[in-house]
Amino acid sequence: MTTPVVNVLPTDISAYRAGNTGIDYVHRFDSGTPGPVVTVNALTHGNELCGAYAVKRLFEHDIRPARGTLILSFANVAAYERFDPANPVASRFVDEDFNRLWAPEVLGGGRTSQELVRARAYLPVVQESDYLLDIHSMQSLSPPVMLCGTAPRGRVLARRVGVPVDIVADAGHAAGLRMRDHGEFGEADGRRTALLVECGQHWLQPTVGIAIETTFRFLLATGAIDEAAAAPHLGPPPPSQRVVEVSGPVTIKSDDFHFVEDYQGLEIIADAGTVIGHDGDDPVTTPYDDCVLIMPSKRLRRGQTAVRFGRLVE
Ligand SMILES: [Zn+2]
Structure with missing residues (x-):
């Protein structure tokens, strides 16, 4: 197998370990006014670096919610810390895929692993979020895609976010439930809505830009921030989107x-x-x-x- 090109390296996020929630790498900002709980999460997969840059950008610019609550998190930091540019694929996870553990019988079962320990600790965030953006990247050179699930409200939110161009309405994998499909997120008539964005190839620079753009447009679409806070971080108006329904x-x-x-x-x-x-x-x-x-x-x-x-x- 050829070694992939790695043009992006991990960025230091150690300053964000101690959050204010009792869960490492999870920070919660309450605006003091009513509104939704909006979560942006990076590093569900440890080798998908773009999300770390996007969430770090929010911290560095002191982005705070205009209404409701904003939660910022880095999920599988244990895997991220093992990133090795000579073998960048290896740090996707430590023991198992963090994004296949979200069925109740797996979370509540007797099995354990580094990822299950982390998923169980992180579960309250998932359950509390009215809106969740989970930031990922891909192995292949595919254009970016927004995975919005099968419920219509996911598609509506993906359109409100406005990027990337391709929205994919999908039900996930046989190998295990994803975080974006957990509980009410996955229910046809649930109220909570989760999006999973695949920003491009893992280690290319444009992928980081897509992650940042998508994150700010998501915060704008959910009402977590206002136009003035988002504008400095946004590119030109995006082209119109299209929807692919996964069979x-x-x-x-x-x-x-x-x-x-x-x-x-x-x-x-x-x-x-x-x-x-x-x-x-x-x-x-x-x-x-x-x-x-x-x-x-x-x-x-x-x-x-x-x-x-x-x-x-x-
Ligand atoms: Zn991923």
Whole structure:
């Protein structure tokens, strides 16, 4: 395997360890006026560095809520601290994927790991948040995407945020529930809303810019901050967005999965039945015309998601 290019290195966040919540790396700012609890979280995956820069930017500019409560957090710092530019993939997690632990039976079960300990400590933040932005990045060179879940209110919020261009309405992975799908976030008629933004390739500089832009537009869209506070951090007005509805994940069944091309994501495959890969002896084909490939994985292991299929709907 070739070593990926690493143009972004971790930024020092040690100053933010001691929060005011009793949970390391979780800070809470109460405006004193009514309003939603809005959370921006970075480092759900330790090697996805862009979110650390975005949340640090909020601290450095003393961004405070105009109404309601603002929570700023760094989730899997234990993994982040292990980042090694010579092996940047390794620090995604310490023991297991923090973003597959959010089913009640996993959180409440008897198993433990570094990530489960952290997830259990972080759970009150997830449960309290009216709006949550979870900042991620990707292995591939895919354009950025906003994952908004299947409930209509996620799509509405993603449109209000306005970036990135591509909104993906999806239900997650067979390998385990994501934080953005936990509890009321995942319920069709719930009130709380979570977004997961994939800002671009993990270690490229533009990915950091996308994370910062998305974060400020999210705070603006949720009413946590006003235009004047956001404006210095925003780029030009974004182009209009489009929505891809995910029909389902391709979950890997064998120990030998490979794609027929080096897909990066958001490719549109014209014809139904086109072979895009092989899972053991079985061809993997697109289920319908104009099928969009969402986030093809480079971690092609049994039980994991290889890629997701979607349709452009708006
Ligand atoms: Zn991630």
